[in-house]
Amino acid sequence: MNILILHGVNLNMFGKRDPAHYGTATLTDIDAALADLARELGAGLVTFQTNHEGEMVERIHRVPEEDIQAVVINAGAWTHYSYAIADALAILAVPVVEVHMSNVHAREAFRHNSVLAPVCAGSIAGFGVNSYLLGLRAACGMA
């Protein structure tokens, strides 16, 4: 079982962003925590981060040709407006789990809506690094 973790725009800056929303863990720390949990769960992990929407779309396009059984995505701000990423995810036959470090529902109104949520199996928000770990557990449970 292999799980693809997708990190979107600005998420390479975790550790330098507002700690009140995102804590102090860097993306490297998050990927390391995911790798530990994946090992425990007996899953293989592939991780990818980009700040370019087209690159994210093209990364998603490759999933059907790969040995990947589920996807976990934190699309950052794209979550709230990228119909292109939503359309790309909609092509996939494997389950997709949406995750967010912060509780997007307790923040600005523009963060309350996710255009990705309708094409995801479920969404997890507000638990910091644990959002990713819960997302990985959910993905493994469906893979």
Ligand code: DQA
């Ligand atoms: C985020 C929430 C988004 O609203 C924001 O644009 C991000 C990070 C989160 O992980 O909490 O960049 O996806």
